[in-house]
Amino acid sequence: MTDGFPARPGALDVVEDIFDPNADRLREECGVFGVFGHPEAAALTALGLHALQHRGQEAAGIVSYDGDRFHAEKRLGLVGDHFSDGKVIARLPGRSAIGHNRYSTTGETILRNVQPLFAELDAGGLAVAHNGNLTNAMTLRRELIRAGAICQSTSDTEVILHLVAHSRRPRIIDRFVNALREIEGAYALVALSTKKLVGARDPLGIRPLILGELDGCYILTSETCALDIIGAKYVRDIENGEVVIISEDGVQSLRPFPPQPMRPCVFEFVYFARPDSVVQGQSVYEVRKRMGMELARESAPDADVIVPIPDSGVPAAIGFSRESGIPFELGIIRNHYVGRTFIQPTQGVRELGVRMKHSANRSQVEGKRIVLVDDSLVRGTTSLKIVKMMRDAGAKEVHFRLACPPIMHSDFYGIDTPERDKLLAATHTLEQMREFIGADSLAFLSVDGLYRAMGYDARDAAHPQFADHCFTGDYPTALTDYSGETPRQLSLIAEAS
Amino acid sequence: MTDGFPARPGALDVVEDIFDPNADRLREECGVFGVFGHPEAAALTALGLHALQHRGQEAAGIVSYDGDRFHAEKRLGLVGDHFSDGKVIARLPGRSAIGHNRYSTTGETILRNVQPLFAELDAGGLAVAHNGNLTNAMTLRRELIRAGAICQSTSDTEVILHLVAHSRRPRIIDRFVNALREIEGAYALVALSTKKLVGARDPLGIRPLILGELDGCYILTSETCALDIIGAKYVRDIENGEVVIISEDGVQSLRPFPPQPMRPCVFEFVYFARPDSVVQGQSVYEVRKRMGMELARESAPDADVIVPIPDSGVPAAIGFSRESGIPFELGIIRNHYVGRTFIQPTQGVRELGVRMKHSANRSQVEGKRIVLVDDSLVRGTTSLKIVKMMRDAGAKEVHFRLACPPIMHSDFYGIDTPERDKLLAATHTLEQMREFIGADSLAFLSVDGLYRAMGYDARDAAHPQFADHCFTGDYPTALTDYSGETPRQLSLIAEAS
Amino acid sequence: MTDGFPARPGALDVVEDIFDPNADRLREECGVFGVFGHPEAAALTALGLHALQHRGQEAAGIVSYDGDRFHAEKRLGLVGDHFSDGKVIARLPGRSAIGHNRYSTTGETILRNVQPLFAELDAGGLAVAHNGNLTNAMTLRRELIRAGAICQSTSDTEVILHLVAHSRRPRIIDRFVNALREIEGAYALVALSTKKLVGARDPLGIRPLILGELDGCYILTSETCALDIIGAKYVRDIENGEVVIISEDGVQSLRPFPPQPMRPCVFEFVYFARPDSVVQGQSVYEVRKRMGMELARESAPDADVIVPIPDSGVPAAIGFSRESGIPFELGIIRNHYVGRTFIQPTQGVRELGVRMKHSANRSQVEGKRIVLVDDSLVRGTTSLKIVKMMRDAGAKEVHFRLACPPIMHSDFYGIDTPERDKLLAATHTLEQMREFIGADSLAFLSVDGLYRAMGYDARDAAHPQFADHCFTGDYPTALTDYSGETPRQLSLIAEAS
């Protein structure tokens, strides 16, 4: 770990280098931010997106509205690479703005797909930014094209815009609600019209969206860390199925869906959210530490030292050490200067087992029985390299502990999971996994242990408190596009620019 | 002049530098190219666009179709800057392709506006490239948005695509013809569907479009020079109001409009077309030389030497010299290395009257009575600098001759003319113009002299043989968007990327 | 902290952004690497320099020798930005290579100054890379110019090359030793001739240099972490005043200076070396943890939580927590995506107290008495911001602890320290410092505590075991260029490229 938050595969770590633990991780698709009525709207949005950088590192975009025209700036790369430039911010005048960080699941990252997307409607302009994934987007897209719509992107967000454009209702907000009633899946949306900032969270609240406030102006964003960076105050989480409308008249709420219990994505706690964020009222850092403590209760081995896998395993390792009494040491050191790429070494060099990103801190490992603690295990390809690195550094025993249950099912709600057959836990028994990674012992946190770390006695099988389908296979919504009959319709055009 | 074709304000000359004659010129908006059924479709299109570079230097795009998917590559800059790269061509597989060179009249040149534009229709994909300008695009755009269309560009070409998408006819070609019936203005279109390459020329044939053939495959393009570069054979000009459909079955013609006499744009001869092109059956170089000869007949002064203004004035100057018997000399030398920009010199240097792009060839000017010959005069700001440069080099007398009539009216058909009040001839008498540029005498070719150079006895006032509105104010079509009531509707969004 | 090694001001952190703790740190000047006789010489050198990236991030260079010619590649930026490219490595053929990471103390970073430097001597080529600083370089440079030498760089390394070139001895190794006898200060040098790889360490061994071995080939480098990355074996530290000559015949040692006790720079332990390196036989991580333990013994306050300042304070904070029994928590979270620059926010945003790089983990801070632990304090400007951030997050008390003594004197041996009057401890009493940074209490490790952490009972005042002049003012060598009479002679030329 390190500074305490999980290393997400970002621009700084993006390449699958020789020894990159992040190549073997889940990826989030997006972060959103919106602010209404503030004189520094675009600059605040840039800062908010910077704080949300861990949610998407491929591209970022901001749309502002200056009372007369909308202004858009979209760029591939990190927020700080482009939106730290005063000239870019100056091209985004106005007192309202929304922004988006993107991580794309497909190979093609092209500017056309970078959000927020914008449509010029009869009633005025509308910009929309989206975190999540619609599970009937392909189906809707086909119907829209039949009706004469021209789709310019392959993003499901554009489907929402077309639904709004095609709605026969006169007011934009009514068209927007109409559109929400047609879509299915997980979403946290922020939208900007000439008069309003709108936020919407899917009926189960799978993806997060919160309300903040700064200088009397309202903010919508994915995590509290985006409020902290600008000194804004947290107001409340948007409820599942709620649509909030922020205008000169303040905040108004619509609830266009029948009420049902919330079921937020458990992975925000396990992996995605920043450790200093507070999600659904709980400190993410504390929850992760408790996961480590539960894990220690369930499966602490007899060992000399707890070694976190940087950076994602640190909070759980601290909890594991606290509970087990085994000392916490930095047995693995991370190289901070691993940039966007590193060496395609010659074959000769490759065989040396080069360590570009991490190295063993031999003084803490040699001759010791060590417990490696990480937050999750996906393909396992990195874990086996780390186990080998520890053994090469002289570890006497290597015990591997994971602070979440085995990931056995793909996600369809905005998390980039590998196909099911690439998930190690979906195809291997515990013993086979242990053998694969080469550890002396292997243990995962139990599902109930996970729920205990989050403050429940156990999972409520009848009404699960979280969207935990990756562990349980219990998908919380219909999956229209994935039901076999509807082929995932690809765009007829391939475009690189 | 120089190698014989007019210097168009291109990427290499694009900046309005201190002494740039081209800053004071008309600009064309586009060139188009399409080829059907050739194994080297994209490479041929790149070469054709390179030969048409003078028609637009801001951006270029190619869309190919490989029998399964369409592929698009669009780039800001010159064709040769990007499409000479074998890797780019390799991303454009397939035996059919269309391409486009763009010169934009607005300040914003963004990739979204670069053509060909593409739409995924229910019946398959359609890519469209357009040279010209619709005079009712704004009006149509407003209606389309009311009907739920989302416009992604500010290009009038997108209007055509939406008209096609919204048409209720099942066959794409019928939808396309339906769309043509709704648009007004000047256009030469090439469109590519999964099965066909389609070309269309407006009812008056204002913008040019020709049919060529290579290795048994058909080609559509703006000028013959794009055929010459690839060794293709000229077949015929597309007729005014004709739609040609090229498919595996050969070439088929539709004529969806009532027949009327052709009225091509006279500026193709005066200025735009390359001198080695043959337009409507006439060599452009020969026509320009004859313009110079007519001009000499009308207004040859008593002088020692004919000096062409490089590069545009050369063919007319050769004709003028031939007819008048006054020797032709390169009294002005052009610097070939004026790149995309040059010096923002300090104030001290600016006052030296620096000559970045041209210089006087003093040995041919000093002590002589010279006749400067150019093809046209727009604002006159450059002409006055050239006259002064000649006087500084010791010219005894400076006579200025223009190989076309005074430009007194704006164009709305795809030529970027200044607003009327910026046109020198629209606001000054001949004597005032002479005084403004500082010449000893000034003369323009007469309108009838222009028609004589093109092989007619005179202009037929009842049925003018050409679209010559810039000289005569006689606009050949309705101008719906410019009729005062319909404000030119701007996009609600400003986007730089 | 984080992965456990001090955040050095690197390419990834280089800009003095709004809230950058690293802007307030010491900087190392260089890392060196050399390998003799290995088929992958350049690739190994690139990897070694990558592992040494913390020693210098402004530029890197490699020179290889292929038996016929030398080959050089030098680049501004990180090693991984350029030398990870197989094409660059392919331009460095040969079985011997040396490399250098540079951090420059002056504003001008130009390619001419990037090492290794190369000279074509009568007897063949010689490339030299240098970590350290000569304290009589200016004096020597003036003499060399008087003798007809032309200096192309402002680097003191070039002085060494000229001394070699001007030496009258026939053998390069004798010329090299001659040159060493004329220079004064601290240095670790690696040099490559057509036949030999040479290493040299200054008479006191101030700067580090070690010998390693891979596949029977010898390696010279600054730290053991550069051996670990390529799987090489540590052989021994080069002794103070030793010159090692590596050739086909193995390793030979010269000792051209009178013997004296070693006095290595204490800052390698305090700050510079990577925590996983072993310096002079001791684990850097362990020494830092012991510094934290000594510090806790000397000045542990009554508190609730130990918070490391990421990343540099982590090992000491772990030791402090272990010794004091106060729990260790990540109370400050570091943003991994702070790139090379970040936002020049508008004035309005700046006043929000934006936190680009770190944020408080409020759940661990609010209502608590916290102990901040860092490795060292230079100007104090960052410390005061961090204290304020902790108070804003609700800390009840903030105690600041530094794991080294007060820095009161500048360095002249290759560490970029501020001028003395910018060093907080040189101009403030302890109480004034506490007040400046706004802490409830402030304490530094004592000099003897520092020596205890490194395994001694105390500092030996008669024969200090380390170069510790920054704490004590006891400079171990003459300082000819800085003695007042010799002005630091600047180059007559300013060149940016």
Next chain:
Amino acid sequence: MTDGFPARPGALDVVEDIFDPNADRLREECGVFGVFGHPEAAALTALGLHALQHRGQEAAGIVSYDGDRFHAEKRLGLVGDHFSDGKVIARLPGRSAIGHNRYSTTGETILRNVQPLFAELDAGGLAVAHNGNLTNAMTLRRELIRAGAICQSTSDTEVILHLVAHSRRPRIIDRFVNALREIEGAYALVALSTKKLVGARDPLGIRPLILGELDGCYILTSETCALDIIGAKYVRDIENGEVVIISEDGVQSLRPFPPQPMRPCVFEFVYFARPDSVVQGQSVYEVRKRMGMELARESAPDADVIVPIPDSGVPAAIGFSRESGIPFELGIIRNHYVGRTFIQPTQGVRELGVRMKHSANRSQVEGKRIVLVDDSLVRGTTSLKIVKMMRDAGAKEVHFRLACPPIMHSDFYGIDTPERDKLLAATHTLEQMREFIGADSLAFLSVDGLYRAMGYDARDAAHPQFADHCFTGDYPTALTDYSGETPRQLSLIAEAS
């Protein structure tokens, strides 16, 4: 041709594309410029170098002196690409400056070799820029290295600097003259010290150097066109063997060599100088026109039209047409948008015989007997393509005329000629050459015709008026480095950056 000056292979034309006449041309190596005492020294130098761009397009550099320090900016690429930037000029303060355009004969173009070169001497700084080539540079370089000099570039200009540095004379000007006495070959040098601007021309005056004046300040440069661009006045040509010293006290002359008749390079007239320059008192344009007239007198065929090969053949073609009475027409059109590279087309496209850069103006060629006029013939590879292009366009007969004698010998004085065995005229008879290029007839201007065009009755074989060795093999100086015994010593280091 075109605007009347020869197309040199420049940044805009640099790549040997499929059909590039310039790939088959001679290349000049350099242009120099210096100004003393003017407040806009660097800006004037940038403008002067821009006007001299045809003399070298690979790189440019300027060194200024502000009374305290020298400032250098060097860049690869065109002058206008970099030195048009006000920020770059602002980094070159001071009232004196010298500059250099470089064309390198070797493959490696690296910044280290870009001139002016600078040395910090005991007596102060000295910057030197050089047009020409020393024929004993390798020999001198070897001696200097033996004496302890370190050479950083492979430029012969550095040899001059080392000779100056090693001279024992106290005054820089005496050292400079000492250095001149050791070098052999052709040179036009400008040098800048803290007090003086110095110019020097080789004993025979092979390379050109002139004196100009602006606002009472003196200027040294290669051609008059560099004076014209800034409105400066031509004063006189520097004499062969003259050293001029410009200081606050005005212009002083030294003549360190025994007097001998001047023998300037005839190629300045034939090819290199800009047509608007006046060289040795004669208008280059006029001389070239007269070469065409002499050529017509010697070998005008019975034909219908004179076609210049753009751009270099235009002035001669005008003269040829004038003398022969055969009309001049632009039968070949040049594409202005051929950029730095163009298409590596697929094999299929290549076979089409693509014409990227020139095209036939069929209307002027078809069915005609044409005379192609060019300034010179080197390898002949382009000429044969142009002849074929004319035949493809329907020419009935193609007669080829060259406005200079056959080039049969290499140059060693700063012109990049191919090895002798690549020179068509060195290895083929006239009839073989005609057959090779495929013309119906071929003729060159005679040596005496060349001298007549320059105002002499004939070549004076005893004391030739020009350096004409490429035509005659009569080399005007010793060729020490090329005498067989001294191998061209290459640098021991290969460096790309």
